[in-house]
Amino acid sequence: MLSHKAKYALKALLYLAEQDENHISRTVEIADGANIPKKFLEQILLDLKRGRFVSSKQGKFGGYYLIKSKNDITLAEIHRLFDGAIALLPCASLNFYEPCSDCKTESECNLRHGLMLIRDKTLKAMEGITIASLVKK
Amino acid sequence: MLSHKAKYALKALLYLAEQDENHISRTVEIADGANIPKKFLEQILLDLKRGRFVSSKQGKFGGYYLIKSKNDITLAEIHRLFDGAIALLPCASLNFYEPCSDCKTESECNLRHGLMLIRDKTLKAMEGITIASLVKK
DNA sequence: CTAATTCCTAGTAAATCGATAGAATTTATA
DNA sequence: TATAAATTCTATCGATTTACTAGGAATTAG
Incomplete structure (x- = not known):
């Protein structure tokens, strides 16, 4: 079975994949959109960043965005990471x-x-x- | 990943499957043969009994034996049970x-x-x- | 400088895991 | 019928993991 963390990671990636190219998503936006506890999601996004699936922009108007093609992110990779x-x-x-x-x-x-x-x-x-x-x- | 319980259950079933027809195996015999902590194995064998994979004979000269054909016990079933x-x-x-x-x-x-x-x-x-x-x- | 955001570290309550302990029950046989 | 040898039952326990929450430091735009 997948942990909540892995499930949330997948849902967050799906959320990001559905946004327009060049759109930066704030954590709270992803949390609301994908129904994930915000503080928990913060950690998950940092893990996804360390895994080089997403990158971030810090500070005001910052947020997260995919840096790996959605065609190249597999369930196997997310399972292994989390x-x-x-x-x-x-x-x-x-x-x-x-x-x-x-x-x-x-x-x-x-x-x-x-x-x-x-x-x-x-x-x-x-x-x-x-x-x-x-x-x- | 399999729990130790599921792994030990599989090893215990393998041990039983390797015995002669009609042979009854004591818990301690299975524990030694398959390298499983004896008291832990007791619980596992009871679970396998409740799952109708094995049956037991109580009392002196008692023990466990397969009641389901080794061809019909699948990894899927053991995974689900444990x-x-x-x-x-x-x-x-x-x-x-x-x-x-x-x-x-x-x-x-x-x-x-x-x-x-x-x-x-x-x-x-x-x-x-x-x-x-x-x-x- | 301020507001808004990511980033970092710690803590925590609850559940699960991997056993162990001890005694009750059952059975064969001397 | 007593005894030894086995299963069966129930409880407990320490360690780890899980799913979060808390709080603040660092960063950035305007």
Whole structure:
């Protein structure tokens, strides 16, 4: 399941993607438009900035805007930024790999291989969902 | 990600699937064989029993055994029993559906449709992984 | 200088997770 | 029938995570 943070991030990105080119959106505007608690959204937007999905203009008349094409922002990326691994166990993860402490050796693990199959399919599906594909026409 | 509980459940089922037909496995035997904390495993086996994957014999020389074919126990079922919904949000879930409180109306939600696509693909993949398919030959 | 905004750090209440503890119940068999 | 060996039940616990909230510092336009 997605955390609220990831869900809010997606909704915020969708909001930004729906604005006119060159429009700068204030946090409060996004919060109201997408129904997200404002103070919480502040943190999320900063995370999205650190992840180079959006950039900001500080000070009066400042705000946030997309710096990555909505066609290039995938659900997989947002999941990883906010919720971490897409695989079902760390030992089956590409980006968040960690060995399992309860497995004697990895080659003997009956779970890992199957979970990597799942990971590949889920990842492929999640990479197919972009912000652009989600925006209502 | 899977909880430890779900992971241990899978490992316990794998252990049971590897035993001879009619063999009854004590908790401590499964715990040692699959490297699972014994007291924690007790609860997990009770959950698996309530889920009708295993049954038990009480008292001396008692223990647990599979009552569902290892070909019919899927990763999807175990995920749902221990970790709940497979979908990324409750509003996109088949078995754990709940509306989102932050969405005005469901038809206006830009996320839901995409998340249901993911759910369908992930679910299909997870239904393809059975205990039998995981057992080492 | 002031107002409006992002940026930063901390805190907090509630829930969840990953167990552990202890005792009640059930069963086989000596 | 007593005993040993097992499941079953219920409660508790510490650590972590989650979903926020609070407050102020820094930045910028006019």
